[in-house]
Every structure is written in C-alpha cells, then in structure tokens.
Amino acid sequence: MNIGEIARRAGVARSTVSYALTGKRPVSEETRQRIQAVIEELNYRPNAAARALKEGRTRTIGLVIPPASRRLTDMQLGFVATVVDAAARADLDVLLSPSGGEHERSFERVVTGRRVDGVILMEIRLEDDRVTRLRQSGLPFVGIGRTSHPEDMTWVDVDYETLISQCVHHLADLGHRNIALVNRSAELVAAGYGPGHRAQAGFTRAVAQRDLHGVHACCADDAQAGLSCVERLLAEHPELTAIATINETAITGMYRALAQAGLAVPKDFSIAGVAAQNLAENLDPPLTSADVPTIELGARAVELLIQRIADPGSPHRHLLAAPPISLRGTTGPARPRA
Amino acid sequence: MNIGEIARRAGVARSTVSYALTGKRPVSEETRQRIQAVIEELNYRPNAAARALKEGRTRTIGLVIPPASRRLTDMQLGFVATVVDAAARADLDVLLSPSGGEHERSFERVVTGRRVDGVILMEIRLEDDRVTRLRQSGLPFVGIGRTSHPEDMTWVDVDYETLISQCVHHLADLGHRNIALVNRSAELVAAGYGPGHRAQAGFTRAVAQRDLHGVHACCADDAQAGLSCVERLLAEHPELTAIATINETAITGMYRALAQAGLAVPKDFSIAGVAAQNLAENLDPPLTSADVPTIELGARAVELLIQRIADPGSPHRHLLAAPPISLRGTTGPARPRA
DNA sequence: GATCTAGGTCGAACCGATTCGGCGAACCGG
DNA sequence: CCGGTTCGCCGAATCGGTTCGACCTAGATC
Incomplete structure (x- = not known):
C-alpha cells in the first residue's frame, strides 16, 4: 500500500x-481525481518514515518532561495539555520524553536521532545540561523556563520573582510583618531549579523593601510534606501570620496543618501563592493567587518553536508572564497569634 | 554525519x-574499535527515519489520551506516567495523540501513517470507533479499558462493577440503607463510557442484593460540580446517609457540600469510592477507597503491547484489576439524618 | 594437497517517499 | 509552417539506513 x-x-x-498530493506541481484535474479515487479506495496514507527521510523533517516535536516517577504539578500538567493541543492544531505530533535519572537514553534518542524537528523543554535548571546538549546539537528548542543565561535561548516563563514579591507586598499591605515562603523541595532548589531560586530572590527583595521578617522553607511536592512543613513553621516561628508559596501540590497539606x-x-492566617488557576479555584477555600496562564504560555511555546x-x-524571543493576583479570600488583615 | x-x-x-553497530554479523575486534572511535568522535547516531523505513518499525508506541482540553483525572495521569515510564524502560518512545473532537486528524496520522508500532488506547467507550479503526488497520493495540465486546481485543481494566458493588456492600454492612452513586459526567455516560456504565451496573446489582434504596447521579468532573451535585442529592433525598463514587475529581467538592x-x-455521612491511591491518601479526610494500581496496570499494558x-x-489477553478496599476513615456506622 | 568451513568484508538492492531535469504535445504569434 | 512557451507527466536520483549474496582468506579435515 x-x-x-x-x-x-x-x-x-x-x-x-x-x-497530486502535495500540489507542488500542477496536475490535470482529471488525473488528480483518478488518483484521489484510488487513494480513497485503498485508504492510502504516505509513510511517515519515508517522507521524513527524504524531507529531512519529521513533523514531530519533542516534549521533555520531568521524570515520570514524580507526580507533575497542576501547572506542569496544564503546560503538557496545552502544548499537545497547540501542536495537534498545527498538525504536529508530540513525542514525550521523560528526562532525568535513568531516562537519559530517551532524551539522547530524541535529541540526536533526528526523531523530532524541535524540542520543548520543561523544568529548566539555572545551569542545565540538557540546554547545553540541545544547543550543541543545533536542534531548535524552546524552554518553558529559563537558565541563568536566558538571553541566548528562546523561552516562555513565569515571573516567579515578581509574583512572589507581589504576594509579599500584598500581605504586607494587609499588615503582615512575619511571612514565610514555602518553596519547592530542597533537592529541586539545591539542583538549581529556576523558579525556586527566583521565588526566593523575589521574597528576599520584598521582605527587605518592606522591612519584614521572612522565613524560607523548602517542602517536598505532596500534601503530606505541606502538612508537616507548616506544622514545623508554626512551632518554630510563632510570630508567623502569613505564607507565600509556589508549591501547588503541598497547599492542601498546608491548609490541613493550619x-x-x-x-x-x-481570619487568623493568610496564604497567597502562584498556582494554576484551575487548582486555585478548586481549593477550599479558593486560594488567593497569581493565576499562571498555562494555556497561553503553552501555546506560545509551540508557536515560538514552529518559528524557530x-x-x-x-x-531569540522571550515571554515572561506576570499575571495579576486574583483575590479569592485566603488573605486578610494580620492578626497576631497567641 | x-x-x-x-x-x-x-x-x-x-x-x-x-x-558493527547491530552485531548481526561478526566484525573483527580491530575494525569494530576503529569504527567506534570515529562514531564517538563525530557523535554519530543513526537516523531514526531511515532505520524505520528499512526495518518497517519505528520503535515508538502511540498513547491515545482523552482530548487535552479536558483535565485528566488523577487515575488517567497515573496511567500516562507509568506508560511513559515503562516504555522508556523498554527503549520505546511515546507519541502522544489527543483524540476526540477536533483532533481526529492526530489519531488518523498516528494510526494510518505507520508512525508507531502499536497503540495504547485510553478511555474506551462501550462502542468505540477508534477500536474499530485500529482493528481494521491491523495495528497492534492494547486498551486501558474495554468495549462491550472485550473478548477480541487485548486490554487491562479496572473492575468498576465489582468494586462499586463492594463499596455498596461495605456501606450496607455498616447499616447504610440509602446510598447514592455519584458517577462521572452525564455526557460521558451517555456517550457509552465503560466505567460509568459498569459502575452503575455494580451499584444496581448490590442495591438489589441487599434490598437497599439507591440513587444514581451523574456529576461533571470538577470540584464545583461535586459540590452542587451533592447539595442537590442531600436536598432531594433527605434519607441518604452514604455515597459511593468513581468521580475522583469531584470528591473535594462533595466533601465541601457535606x-x-x-x-x-x-460520623454523619459515609463516602467510599474508587480512586488513585495517591489522591485518596491526600484528601482530607483520606478517602476509603479501592486503590487502583495504576503503576501495575500501565506497565502491564506496555508489556502486553510489546508482546502483541x-x-x-x-x-488476546486481559487483566481485570479489583484491588481491595482500603479503609481510611470516610465510612462509619449509619446514622439517620434529620 | 584438495576440500570444507567459518570469519570478515564488500557491493548492491531495497524500504517509500520527494524532487529535479527533461520530453512530448498542444498552443501561440508571426 | 516554424520556433518558442506552457502544460502535464515521466524517469531517475536521492535521503540514510539494513540486509543479502558473494568473495577472499585462513585454518581445519581427511
């Protein structure tokens, strides 16, 4: 066939x-119809591998995600979903590649076997080997996230630094003077995970600007960790009256600890954060947060990759999103504890 | 290169x-080393398209997921993660294909363009066009889920019928006599979504066996819907004292309504369900549920596909999982309301 | 010493598409 | 009636691998 x-x-x-199929040269109407009839009768579709071989492109993009073992955050899920969606809309297929740890081979295959025309890279570290590899391979790529030298790559990202700073300012405006930042896991931050570092930078900056007392805590990405992390914070820092966080997954645990x-x-304690809108709205109570526009960012990433x-x-082009904070009712006037 | x-x-x-690369014929040690040196110097990797063209296989499997627009349930996420993981372990790449609605082309491309060696199909309907298409295309495939004629296809599935029946029996053992089943969305059930129908069947059966009063309700897949659904149930059926559910995503909303x-x-009301373990454990309170072994099922699906x-x-082989119910404290002795 | 076997290598065909140069027929103006 | 275009189509080369048959050499067998 x-x-x-x-x-x-x-x-x-x-x-x-x-x-007749590509229309790259004229074919008489009569011939085209005859061919079309046969094609439909046999339900013929050109062999993707043969086409890729000759054309030198695969009409496929790679999406490099964090290792599958770790549960993806709601935000990451949002990115994956919209990337897949946007790619499908552009008639591109998406090859999923878990990276990190034991899955190094998968990444290598995707990058070096010319299986894809370009790559979207998620969860980028400040110093990231994969970026280096991609750069030297010459394969076009777009980051969802950025390294510490973001000028010479194309990316879209969430401006965690500004957003966490705004959260702190918002809390300070409400009279809070003792605020904790609940970050992502210690390993992730230690590994140079960009959002973790930038959130911390924004936190430190805002705390200094408003002359507050700030506490920084890392917290693994699950509800249980959120619970014990906040338990510990409350015990060790009785002066705390508010939390700012970028750790979506731990939020329900934080609620429980409180x-x-x-x-x-x-009434007694405030929380503000950066989260996927979908998650923030569905929490109980709904979280006051900067709603990350995953749909727009994911779609833009695909768009930029196609251009590239x-x-x-x-x-190189860049898109840094700093959505406004949606007040949903987890922040209120400060009220001293104990 | x-x-x-x-x-x-x-x-x-x-x-x-x-x-020298494949080892399909002997090559002298000396020659092999010379070749290897050149390969490493140039960082050569065989072109995947050329190899696929000649070999007739792509070393890639397709994973057909529900349309990306809809948020995946925790269970579905678990399946995706473990499928990707298991595939990577077997040195297979995964091509993601959102199906349904406007993404018909994506499915067609995957199936008919010989882009993949096999397909894993998620969210199968009792009558499913995609199964028909796959069958007539001759492409090996494995379902996570099954149609109403499950004998002539290979699948792994969750035994919703048995599990919901067990939930009802468990509740009945605790003295509950008026129980509601909160199903997935009405559209999904109307479209012939298997788990929805099988859960309903198991519910009806158990209710009859124990001579209970059962109420069936559909509920969209989000927390808001869960809230309003349970509000309505409580208002219209004041006799209810327990809920059985397969709608993971709506559970937090149900909690809120109660x-x-x-x-x-x-104490006043019991809930039992079928859910991803990860979700059930992290709810507050943790949900008494049959914990679906997504890891095992996903890995088995890949394994079966590789065999196929x-x-x-x-x-054809089948795997029907009916994990035991983990008692986590959302079910207790019945206590009449009002 | 002739024959056989096995190891090691080469050259050519092949997978299924795309694409380029060219060829014949029809058509045009002069 | 002739030279030049244009249109529609064909044939062959090509993409980058794999694989099969064939060949050569060296060592084993009798």
Whole structure:
C-alpha cells in the first residue's frame, strides 16, 4: 500500500501521485481525481518514515518532561495539555520524553536521532545540561523556563520573582510583618531549579523593601510534606501570620496543618501563592493567587518553536508572564497569634 | 554525519559499520574499535527515519489520551506516567495523540501513517470507533479499558462493577440503607463510557442484593460540580446517609457540600469510592477507597503491547484489576439524618 | 594437497517517499 | 509552417539506513 501501488492503479508515475498530493506541481484535474479515487479506495496514507527521510523533517516535536516517577504539578500538567493541543492544531505530533535519572537514553534518542524537528523543554535548571546538549546539537528548542543565561535561548516563563514579591507586598499591605515562603523541595532548589531560586530572590527583595521578617522553607511536592512543613513553621516561628508559596501540590497539606493548629484562613492566617488557576479555584477555600496562564504560555511555546524550526537563525524571543493576583479570600488583615 | 561518512573515515564499507553497530554479523575486534572511535568522535547516531523505513518499525508506541482540553483525572495521569515510564524502560518512545473532537486528524496520522508500532488506547467507550479503526488497520493495540465486546481485543481494566458493588456492600454492612452513586459526567455516560456504565451496573446489582434504596447521579468532573451535585442529592433525598463514587475529581467538592450541610464524615455521612491511591491518601479526610494500581496496570499494558507487536497473532489477553478496599476513615456506622 | 568451513568484508538492492531535469504535445504569434 | 512557451507527466536520483549474496582468506579435515 505504497505510492507505487497507487501510481500503478491510477496508471501514472509515482511522482505524479506525489505532486497530486502535495500540489507542488500542477496536475490535470482529471488525473488528480483518478488518483484521489484510488487513494480513497485503498485508504492510502504516505509513510511517515519515508517522507521524513527524504524531507529531512519529521513533523514531530519533542516534549521533555520531568521524570515520570514524580507526580507533575497542576501547572506542569496544564503546560503538557496545552502544548499537545497547540501542536495537534498545527498538525504536529508530540513525542514525550521523560528526562532525568535513568531516562537519559530517551532524551539522547530524541535529541540526536533526528526523531523530532524541535524540542520543548520543561523544568529548566539555572545551569542545565540538557540546554547545553540541545544547543550543541543545533536542534531548535524552546524552554518553558529559563537558565541563568536566558538571553541566548528562546523561552516562555513565569515571573516567579515578581509574583512572589507581589504576594509579599500584598500581605504586607494587609499588615503582615512575619511571612514565610514555602518553596519547592530542597533537592529541586539545591539542583538549581529556576523558579525556586527566583521565588526566593523575589521574597528576599520584598521582605527587605518592606522591612519584614521572612522565613524560607523548602517542602517536598505532596500534601503530606505541606502538612508537616507548616506544622514545623508554626512551632518554630510563632510570630508567623502569613505564607507565600509556589508549591501547588503541598497547599492542601498546608491548609490541613493550619486547621489542625486551630487557625482559620483568612481570619487568623493568610496564604497567597502562584498556582494554576484551575487548582486555585478548586481549593477550599479558593486560594488567593497569581493565576499562571498555562494555556497561553503553552501555546506560545509551540508557536515560538514552529518559528524557530522555520528559521533557526532568527533572534531569540522571550515571554515572561506576570499575571495579576486574583483575590479569592485566603488573605486578610494580620492578626497576631497567641 | 551519516553512516557513509563514518564508513569512509574508518575505511570500511557502510554495511560493515551497520554490522558493527547491530552485531548481526561478526566484525573483527580491530575494525569494530576503529569504527567506534570515529562514531564517538563525530557523535554519530543513526537516523531514526531511515532505520524505520528499512526495518518497517519505528520503535515508538502511540498513547491515545482523552482530548487535552479536558483535565485528566488523577487515575488517567497515573496511567500516562507509568506508560511513559515503562516504555522508556523498554527503549520505546511515546507519541502522544489527543483524540476526540477536533483532533481526529492526530489519531488518523498516528494510526494510518505507520508512525508507531502499536497503540495504547485510553478511555474506551462501550462502542468505540477508534477500536474499530485500529482493528481494521491491523495495528497492534492494547486498551486501558474495554468495549462491550472485550473478548477480541487485548486490554487491562479496572473492575468498576465489582468494586462499586463492594463499596455498596461495605456501606450496607455498616447499616447504610440509602446510598447514592455519584458517577462521572452525564455526557460521558451517555456517550457509552465503560466505567460509568459498569459502575452503575455494580451499584444496581448490590442495591438489589441487599434490598437497599439507591440513587444514581451523574456529576461533571470538577470540584464545583461535586459540590452542587451533592447539595442537590442531600436536598432531594433527605434519607441518604452514604455515597459511593468513581468521580475522583469531584470528591473535594462533595466533601465541601457535606461540610456546608453540617454533616461530619464519617460520623454523619459515609463516602467510599474508587480512586488513585495517591489522591485518596491526600484528601482530607483520606478517602476509603479501592486503590487502583495504576503503576501495575500501565506497565502491564506496555508489556502486553510489546508482546502483541512481537507476535500479532497471539491470543488476546486481559487483566481485570479489583484491588481491595482500603479503609481510611470516610465510612462509619449509619446514622439517620434529620 | 584438495576440500570444507567459518570469519570478515564488500557491493548492491531495497524500504517509500520527494524532487529535479527533461520530453512530448498542444498552443501561440508571426 | 516554424520556433518558442506552457502544460502535464515521466524517469531517475536521492535521503540514510539494513540486509543479502558473494568473495577472499585462513585454518581445519581427511
């Protein structure tokens, strides 16, 4: 069921079938219809591998995600979903590649076997080997996230630094003077995970600007960790009245710790954060947060990648999102504890 | 940077390079090392498209997921993660294909363009066009889920019928006599979504066996819907004292509705369900549920698919999982309301 | 010493598409 | 009636691998 078979049955040359399909050269209406009929009868579809071989492109993009073992955050899920969606809309297929740890081979295959025309890279570290590898391979790529030298790559990212700073300012405006930042896991931050570092930078900056007392805590990405982390914070820092966080996954645990400590939100304690809108809205109570526009960012990443594939020499572009904070009722006037 | 270049620099024929790489024919140790040196120097990797073209297989599997627009349930996420993981372990790449609605083209491309060696199909309907298409295309595939004629396809599935039945029996053992089943969304059930129908069947059966009063309700897949659904149930059926559910995503909303109605769980009201373990454990309170072994099922699906690709004529195999119910404290003795 | 076997290598065909140069027929103006 | 275009189509080369048959050499067998 190859192009030769179609050509034979339609009584034309293989090249004519090809031209009839791609329209790259004129084919008489009559011939085209004859070919089309045969194609539909046999339900023929060109072999992707053969086409890729000849054309030098695969019409596929790679999406490099954090290792599958770790549960993805709601935000990451949002990115994956919209990237897949946007790619499908552009008639591109998406090859999923878990990276990190034991899955190094998968990444290598994708990058170096010319299986994809370009790559979207998620969860980028400040210093990231994968970025280096991609750069030297010459494969077009777009980051969702950025390294510490973001000028010479194309990316979209969430401006955690500004957003956490705004959260702190918002809390300070409400009278809070003792605020904790609940970050992502210690390993992730230690590994140079960008959002973790930038959130911390924004936190430190805002705390200094408003002359506050700030506490920084890392917390693994699950509810249980959120619970014990906040339990510990409350015990060790009785002066705390508010939390700012970028750790979506731990939030339900934080809520639980506060409830168990007899602290009502937002009456006794305030929380503000950066999260996927979908998650923030569905929490109980709904979280006051900067809603990351995953749909727009994911779609833009695909768009930028398509441009980059079309013209690899074009200048790098960047998109830094700093959505406004949606007040949903987990922040209120400060009220001293104990 | 193709095999010819390597051959030239190593002073051998292209076929020798190929044999050195695949080991399908003996190559002298000396030659092999010379070739290996050149390969490493140039960082050569065989072109995937060329290999796929000649070998007739792509070393890639397709994973057909529900449309990306809809948020995946925790269970579905678990499946995706473990499928990707298991595939990577077997040195297979995963091509993601959102199906349904506007993404028909994506599915067609994957199935008919010979882009993949096999397909894993998620969220299968009782009558499913995609199964029909796959069957007639001759492409090996494995379902996570099954149609109403499950004998002639290979699948792994969760035994919702048995599990919901067990939930009802468990509740009945605790003295509950008026129980509601909160199903997935009405559209999904109307579209013939298997788990929805099978859960309903199991519910009806158990209710009859124990001579209970059962109420069936559909509920969209989000917390808000869970809230309003349970609000409505409580209002229209004041006799209800327990809920059984397969709608993971709506559970937090159900909790909220009960809390707002002043009903404590499990003192005043019981809930039992089928859910991803990860989710059930992290709810507050943790949900008494049958924990679906997504890791095992996902990995088995990949395993079955690999077998099927190796030997397409082999008999179909099935795996129906009915994990025991983990008692986590959302069910207790019945206590009449009002 | 002739024959056989096995190891090691080469050259050519092949997978299924795309694409380029060219060829014949129809058509045009002069 | 002739030279030049244009249109529609064909044939062959090509992409980068794998694989099969054939060949050569060296060592084993009798």
